[in-house]
Amino acid sequence: VGAVLVSSNGHTLYHLTPDTTGNSTCTGACAQLWPPLTVPAGTAPKAAAGLSGTLGTITRSDGTTQITYNGEPLYSYTPDTTSSDALGQGVGGGWFAVKATGSGAGSQSGSTPTTAKSGGYGY
Secondary structure (H helix, E strand, O other), rough: OOOEOOOOOEEEEEEOOOOEEOOOOOHHHHHHOEEEEOOOOOOOOOOOOHHHHHHHEOOOOOOOOOEOOOOEEEOOOOOOOOOOOOOOOOHHOEEOEEEEEEEOOOOOOOOOOOOOOOOOEOO
């Protein structure tokens, strides 16, 4: 899938096309299969130098704080078990790996160390 954003464990991060800026539509059973990428309330995600785009957060309906990239809420996919997996790409016609842009070697959320994947950027 090319250069993609990854979590601190190196797993591919996804977005859901029905989500809108500032609103996550994946809750309940959906969030069990597609866990939202969250941080403790009040934690601001930080990107490494060179990552193009904007990191932010939203408050989910359950009160947790979810990380966004360019306004898109970020998720992982439970069946991805290794850092080379991108099994969620295209699932249901609405789930897609988040493409990484920029020249940095990685990024991080709060104080969580991260890694890059396929030239992508992690959270």
